[in-house]
Amino acid sequence: MPDMYADFKEQPGDDPDDVLFNTLYGVRTIQLNRPKKYNALNGSMIRKIIPRLKEYQKSALASIIIIGGAGPKAFCAGGDVSQLAKDIAENGETGQATSKSYFGLEYKLDHLIATYPKPYIAYLDGITMGGGVGLSVHAPIRIATENTNFAMPETGIGFFPDVGGSFFLPRLEGFLGTYLALTSESLKGVQALYAGVATHYIDSSVLSNLTARLAELVFKDYDNLHTRLRIIDRTIEEFNTGLPHNEPPHLAGNLRLAIDYCFHYDTVEQIVSALEKERDSPKSPSQIKEWAKKTLEKLGEKSPTSLKVTLRQMRLGARWNTAEAFNREYHIAAKFMRHPDFVNGVSARLIHKPATKARWEPDTLEGVSNDDVENFFRIDEGEESLDLLTHGLDYDRNPFERDLGLPREEHVEEVVKAKALGRRRIIETMVEAKEGKIGVKEQVEEVLGRRAGIDGEGKVVWKS
Template sequence: MSQVHGTAASTEEAQGEVIAKKLIGVRQLILNRPKRLNALNLNMIKTIIPKILSWNGSGLANIITLKGNGRALCAGGDVRSVVEAAKAKAPNTNEYFATEYQLNHLVSALDTPYVSIMDGITMGGGIGISVHAPFRIATENTVFAMPETAIGLFPDVGGSFFLPRLDGQLGIYLGLTGAKLSAEDVLFAGIATHFVPSSRLEALETRLSEIESSDHDIINTAIEEFAADYDPEVQFTMGGETRKAIDRCFKFNTVEEIFAALDKEKSEWAAKTKADMLELSPTSLKITLQQLRIGAKRSIADCFKMEYKLAEKIVFSSEFHEGVTAKLVNRTKPKWNPATLSEISNDSILKTYFEAPGETQLTLLSPKDYMQYPYRKYALPTEEDIRRVVTGDAADAILSHPISGDDIINWFVRERQGKFGVHEKVREVLQRKTKLEGDVLRWIY
C-alpha cells in the first residue's frame, strides 16, 4: 500500500474523521476512520458537504480530491447506527440517508473537477462518494462491491443510476449478487476511469496540485501520465464465457426467471451464483431488480429520489434490522422473513415500495440533472461505443471497408490516445460480440 495514506491511526481522533488539506491548487478530503475502514457516518457527511459547496466553482480550488486513510477508501455507510436509531424510533432516523444522498448527488453535479482515489476497499457508501465523479482511480488494491442485498437493503447511493448503465447485464449482476471486483477489473467494468499503481499515487497528487486549471481534459491528460503500463496479459475476469452467461441469465425482469436461467446454464459458475443468491434477502433481491430496471430509464436526480423513498420504508423493516444485526453485529447467518421468493409476489413489491407514496421528498443541493454521466468519455469505451463503430453508426469513426477487428482496436487506441486498458477491453468485446461473415465483421445482438 502506498505511503500516500500517511496519517497514523493513533492521531485519528485528534485530526477528526475527515481531514481537509490544501495542496496548492488542490483541495483534498481524507476519510480518517482507518480502524472502521473509513465507514461513512453522518458526522463525516455533514463535514464534507459544506467543504465541497464552498470549493465548487469558487476559484479557491482547481481540483477536489478524495482518498482514505489506511487500507480502504470507504468500506460503506454506518448502517449500524441507522438501525439503532430506527429501533429507538428516533425522530431523525431518515436523516442519514437523506444527507448521504444529497452528498452523492452533489458529487455528480460539481463544476470543479473531482478525483476519487479508490485505493483499497470501496464498497456501499464509499461508492456513493466516488463513482459519480468524473475521475475515478482504481489501483491494484481496489476492491469494489455493492453488498446491500446481504443486509436486507438495496444498492443505494445512486446504484439505481450507475449500475444499469454498465455494459450489458453486468450492473444487474453486481447489484443483485454483491460480487466483488478488484484491480483492473474495476477499470474494465467502467466503474473506474483510470488504473494507477498505488506506488505512483503520491507523485500523481503532486502533479495534480501543480495544475493551474480546472479544465477536465487537462486533468485527464495528467492522470494518464501515471496510468499503468500496457500489459497484454491483463484480462477482465468478468469477460469471455462468464460474461456471456451473465448477460443470458440476468436479462430477465424477475428474480425467479434469473434463477431458472442459472439452472439452465448447468455450470459451476451458475450453480455457485445461485447458491450465493439464496443466502441473500429474498425481499431485497426483488426490490433491487425492480429498482435497477426503473433506474435505467430515469435521470440521476430521479434515481436518488426513488432511492430515498425506498430507504424511508426499508429503514424500519425487520429485514434490514435482521440483516445488519446478524451480518455486522453478531456475525451470524440472517434469518430472512419471508424466507423464499415464492412467499413474495412481484406485484406486492411494486405496490408497497415503488407505487406507495413516501412520507417526505428528498431535496437535492444542486439543480443539475442528466440521463448519462457527462464525463463518461474519460473511461474505457463501452460496449455500445464499440457496437456503434462496428455497425457504422458512429459518424466520427470513418474506417475503410471491410473493417477488421484490428482496425477497430487501433481506432479506439488512437481515439483514446493510447489509454491503458483500451486495447484489452475492445479486443475482449469484439471476441464476444462479433463474428466474421466472409470479409464483413458483424455485431451479434
C-alpha cells in the same frame, strides 16, 4: 430565511478529525480518516464534507477536488449501518426516523458529487463498498488501483443498492449492473476499470505523485468542465505503470454472455431458473456450470425482499435521472428502515462476531408478493421529497463517460459498422482515438471476441 445548511452544522459527539482537508496549490484534498473502521461514512463526516464542497465550488483558487481514504485497507467500506440498525432495534420509530435522516444527508452529498461543477476525482484505493461507492462512482474521474475491492453488498444485509445505485448500475454494460446488485459480487483491481466502475487504473504507489502533478495544472478561465477533465485525463496517463500481468477482463467471453442471458429477466424467479438451466445443461461449459452453481448459492443467502426490490429498482432506475434516482432511493430506504430484514441482516452479518446466518421475513421468494415489492416504490401521501442542494445540473446519462472511460460496446459497434476494417486495424483505430489510454486495447479485444465476427474478406462484422 431558513438555513439550508442547518443539517450540516457540527453536532455533539462529532469527531473533529474523522475527515481531513488539505490544500496543495489548486488541489483540495478530502481524506476520510477512520482507518480502524475502514473509513465507514457517518453523519459527522457528511456534515463536514458538504460545506467544504460548497466552499470549494465558490472559490476561484480551488481547481480540482480529490477524495481518498486514510490507511492501507479502505477508501470507504460503506455507511455506518451497524449504528443505524442498533438505533432502530433499541428505539423503534425514533431510530427509524434518525436513520432516514442519515440517508437523506448521505444522498444529498452523493447528488452534490454527481452534479459538481468542478473536476472531482476519487481514489478507489482499497475497499470501496456501499457508502464509499456513493462518494466515488458519481465522480467524472474514478481511479482504481491494485488494492481496489468494489462491491454493493446490500442485498446480504436486508437492504438495497442505494447511494445512486439506481442510476449507475443499470447503465453499466449489458446486465452487469443487475448481476453486481443482486449477487454482491466484487470487482478487484483492474476489473473495476474493465467493468466501467473506474475510468482509470494506476498503481497505488504513484497516487501521491499524481496528486502533486495535478496541483501543478493551471486552467484557463474559459476552459469548461469538459476541457479541464480532458487535461486531467491526459495527465493521469503520464503515471501509467501498465496493466497487471496476465489479468484480462474476468467478466468476459462466455461468462459475460451467460450473465447477460441469465440476468436480463424481469423477475428473480426467472433469473434463478435460467441459472439452474446453465448449471444443469450438458451443453454448458464447465466454467459456466460452476459459475451458475456459485451464483445460485449466493442468491440463496440474500434477503428475498431485497432481491425482488433491487431487481425492480434496476429496471425502473434505467429511466430515472440523477435527481429522481436519489429522491426515489430516499423513500425506498425509509421503507427498508421499517422492514425487519434490515435490522436482522445487519445484526447477523455485521454486528454478531462471528457473523451468523440472517433470518429473513419472509424467507422465500414465493413469500414476497408483487404488491409487497411495489409498496417500496409508492410514495406515501404527505411524505416529503429530498431537498437536494443543486438544481438544473441533472442528467439521464453520465456526460463524461464517453470521453473519460474505456470504450463501451456501442462505441466499438459504431466503428465496426462505419469502417470496413480488419480486427487489428479496428483495435488500432480505437486505441489511437483514446490517445493510447491504458486498457483500451484489452477492452476492444474482448468486445470484438464476443460481439463480432470476420467475413470472407477478413473484415470485422458485427453480430446482431
